[in-house]
Amino acid sequence: MPVVPALWEAEVGRSPPTPGQEFETSLSNVILFNPNVNDNFRFFFFFLINYLIALSCFDVLEEEEKNEKRQKLVRKKQQEAQGEKASRYIENVLKPHREMKLRKLEERFYQMTGEAWKLSSGHKLGGDEGASQTSFETSNREAAKTQNLPKPLTEFPSPAEQPTCKEIPDLPEEPSETAAEVVTVALRCPSGNVLRRRFLKSCSSQVLLDWMMRIGYHTSLYSLSTSFPRRPLAVEGGQSLEDVGITVDTVLILEEKEQTN
Template sequence: MASRGVVGIFLFSALPLLCLELRRGIPDLGVKDLILLCGRIFLLLALLTLIISVTTSWLNSFKSSQVYLKEEEEKNEKRQKLVRKKQQEAQGEKVSRYVENVLKPHQEMKLRKLEERFYQMTGETWKLSNGHKLGVLDLPEEPPETADEVVAVALRCPSGRVLKRRFFKSCSSQVLFHWMMKIGYHISLYSLSTSFPRRPLEVEEGWSLQDIGITMDTVLNVEEKDQSN
């Protein structure tokens, strides 16, 4: 459509030239002159057509190159976005692996050390062990203060607290270790010792509290065993 419009414009501009030639050549116009005039006109039209064709082709190629460049820019932008997205995902995976494999274990180790230090200060290092199966530890019912043949026993724990309880003297001596484990100190990590003189408490199965020498109110110490042995 654009090329046809241009041809029309050139033809319209050529009409005055044609009229001028016809006006100047009317008195002596012959067949030869008419042929030459038509030849000039056709030559002019051919030249104009060539110019218009070349110009239109150049404009179309320019537009095509512009469209191609725009499409290439859009493709490059999409590729760059995809590359950035992949880089961000890879960076996120690296951060996740670092947190999971380095930072998290380091924090857990730090918390573990703080926990160990705390329980060492409170004397409750038994809480750091993997645990022991205690089973069911039944303690006999505590007798009243006015009952006969009763002895009061106090356990001085590593944390500093002191627990007291009454037992019949005829109770099995094993009840002392059951009591110690029931309050959280396992016999694999802790032992009982007398206060004065300070010596490990000797307990045998079948012995009563009276048999091991506990015949009056007594204070026993809960002591942590030496794990190096």
């Protein structure tokens, strides 16, 4: 903006500088500290300078606030992206890895305890045998009707004929592991389950049959055999466990007897 010579000379008290002449002092010093400058003009200039300074500061603060909001938004998006990435990593990598590790530990535990059968999904025992038995019974009835023969006896004894828990003697109290003359008997059932119990060597061998009855295996249908060498275990009421050869921890096989006509 060009300087008006008359206004400059009237307010400042001297002629304006010629082009190229170097200012010895700044314009603000000339206006604010020159006693020849009118007070109203000095006040107006002072107010204008402060207003411009405040306006520039406000613009700077507003820009800084915008930048801060922009940075917060960027950080929030980055945190959300990192959280989503961490969730996918946990779901797709860490969780399957932990499940596989637990499954291996479980398999190792059951293999060490001889209960590896628990690892399989299993199936219902005797399912196909039941269907075959039903078909066989139907064929027998049809043949009996044709030949006027008596019906084959296929009915099982009624529940009243089965021994009840009241008829089965109570098992002796299980001794502690630290007691003297104690043996642990492991009973491997047809289902693959292995049951363990401690007995005194002086107990009657009949207690093994009572144990069988207690867990649901009738002595008329199932028998006991030693695991190695594989031979039937002769159990008599007058003999103790030590008499029948059970002097150390032993595994016995519970197997179904062969049915004879």
